[in-house]
Amino acid sequence: MGLRLRLNLLLSLLFSLALAVAIVYLLGNTRRAVVDELRASTELASHLLRGFRDSGAAAGDASAVAAFVAHLAQQHAPLRHLRILLADAPPPAADADPGQARQAPAWFARLVAPHETVLRQAVVLGGTEVSIVADASAEIGEAWREVRTTLLVLLLAFAGSNVVAFVFLGHALAPLRRLSAALEGVGRGRYATRLATSGIPDIDVIVSRFNEMTAALERSENDNANLARRSLAIQEDERRHLAHELHDEMGQSITAIKALAVSIGERVEGPLAERARTIVDVSSDVYARVRQMMTRLHPVILDELGLAAAVELMVDDWNGYHEDCFCELVCRHELPQLDDEVRIGVYRIVQEALTNIARHARASSARVELSVSAQDGPAPVLHVRVSDNGVGFEPGTRSSGLGLRGMRERAQSLGGHWTLTSEAGQGVCITAEIPFAGN
Numbered sequence: 066m067g068l069r070l071r072l073n074l075l076l077s078l079l080f081s082l083a084l085a086v087a088i089v090y091l092l093g094n095t096r097r098a099v100v101d102e103l104r105a106s107t108e109l110a111s112h113l114l115r116g117f118r119d120s121g122a123a124a125g126d127a128s129a130v131a132a133f134v135a136h137l138a139q140q141h142a143p144l145r146h147l148r149i150l151l152a153d154a155p156p157p158a159a160d161a162d163p164g165q166a167r168q169a170p171a172w173f174a175r176l177v178a179p180h181e182t183v184l185r186q187a188v189v190l191g192g193t194e195v196s197i198v199a200d201a202s203a204e205i206g207e208a209w210r211e212v213r214t215t216l217l218v219l220l221l222a223f224a225g226s227n228v229v230a231f232v233f234l235g236h237a238l239a240p241l242r243r244l245s246a247a248l249e250g251v252g253r254g255r256y257a258t259r260l261a262t263s264g265i266p267d268i269d270v271i272v273s274r275f276n277e278m279t280a281a282l283e284r285s286e287n288d289n290a291n292l293a294r295r296s297l298a299i300q301e302d303e304r305r306h307l308a309h310e311l312h313d314e315m316g317q318s319i320t321a322i323k324a325l326a327v328s329i330g331e332r333v334e335g336p337l338a339e340r341a342r343t344i345v346d347v348s349s350d351v352y353a354r355v356r357q358m359m360t361r362l363h364p365v366i367l368d369e370l371g372l373a374a375a376v377e378l379m380v381d382d383w384n385g386y387h388e389d390c391f392c393e394l395v396c397r398h399e400l401p402q403l404d405d406e407v408r409i410g411v412y413r414i415v416q417e418a419l420t421n422i423a424r425h426a427r428a429s430s431a432r433v434e435l436s437v438s439a440q441d442g443p444a445p446v447l448h449v450r451v452s453d454n455g456v457g458f459e460p461g462t463r464s465s466g467l468g469l470r471g472m473r474e475r476a477q478s479l480g481g482h483w484t485l486t487s488e489a490g491q492g493v494c495i496t497a498e499i500p501f502a503g504n
């Protein structure tokens with residue numbers, strides 16, 4: 066249950082308790098007030114009647130008594146809720162003001178109505194019994210109007226406080242909702258998120274800590290990316306250097322050995338000539354392997370003919386070594402001129418993906434796709450996709466080697482995204498989207 070709902074429920078509970086106490090208190094008070102009012106009226110009427118009797122004006126004259134009773138009823142306002150009845154007079158109308166009495170609901174009247182003894186008194190005047198009967202209904206009607214107004218005010222206060230609490234909490238919790246969404250984003254690697262202050266000091270402390278945290282994460286992510294980019298660049302330099310060393314030193318030496326073996330073979334005959342031919346074959350073999358190593362260390366064709374040609378050669382080579390799995394290359398667009406860094410990065414991603422297919426996939430077919438699109442943002446993007454129909458794996462279940470991590474780091478160090486989707490038995494699909502400076 067949300068905090069808002071909880072607070073509103075708590076307020077409702079507290080208010081219901083307060084209302085119950087207020088109702089009990091109001092009913093008790095009203096009942097006392099009604100009794101006091103009626104008792105005072107009947108006492109006053111009885112006092113006036115007794116005064117009339119004691120003055121002797123009532124002695125033996127029933128009509129004088131009747132006239133006095135009528136005068137009492139008309140002249141004394143506090144007695145308006147009393148009926149003063151002569152014993153032999155016909156009963157008057159039941160209620161002087163039925164409209165007022167009807168205003169109080171029956172339950173209220175039952176709760177506050179006084180006992181019968183409070184409502185009735187009798188005085189004997191000149192042999193005539195005069196009954197004073199208090200009519201509680203009008204008194205109760207008045208009391209109901211007051212109680213109803215008080216209850217209405219309380220109810221309005223309750224509704225108002227609930228609405229204010231609901232709106233205020235909604236306003237106060239909005240920054241927390243934004244904070245929660247931002248934290249989820251941080252979990253997904255969106256470290257550039259910053260939150261605006263809310264004007265609520267308690268929450269702003271958390272907001273400023275959050276902003277400090279994302280700033281620190283962003284800094285360390287940038288540091289990591291720079292470090293990865295730097296170490297990849299150093300690695301590539303080292304590989305290029307090794308490739309050149311192999312080419313210059315080993316290549317020339319092997320060529321020299323081969324030339325010597327050829328010249329020996331031309332000068333001798335018999336078993337020696339046979340040995341010389343073997344040296345020539347072995348030298349050619351070693352040279353082919355060294356060339357392979359050179360290409361793997363640094364594909365010269367990448368610098369000379371570009372990415373598409375280098376990937377094509379790599380896929381051709383790969384197909385030459387893997388007869389049970391055919392890899393298709395789809396190059397959707399003519400690739401533009403790319404930076405050294407992008408060229409070698411994409412080349413290494415495809416290279417590692419194909420190596421993984423050969424080592425782990427047990428696939429019968431694989432596919433490498435290269436395409437360019439400018440739709441993803443201001444900079445054009447190079448899309449790379451390498452997929453296979455092999456055994457696949459549940460990502461996250463394997464203790465990852467360096468290959469997948471290296472691919473991701475390369476893509477990220479080029480400012481791009483790298484994703485791997487796979488399920489056991491469903492093959493693996495690797496995509497990399499690398500932005501590049503269009504030309």
Ligand SMILES: Nc1ncnc2c1ncn2[C@@H]1O[C@H](COP(=O)(O)OP(=O)(O)OP(=O)(O)O)[C@@H](O)[C@H]1O
Nearest residue numbers: 421422425426457458463465466467468469470493
């Ligand atoms: N195409 C694929 N098909 C099936 N499993 C794969 C595929 N690519 C990767 N995997 C699984 O993911 C794991 C991690 O691959 P990763 O390239 O990171 O390491 P590796 O190939 O085992 O070692 P290395 O560090 O030499 O690359 C592999 O061990 C393999 O289980």
Ligand SMILES: [Mg+2]
Nearest residue numbers: 421466468469
């Ligand atoms: Mg690997």
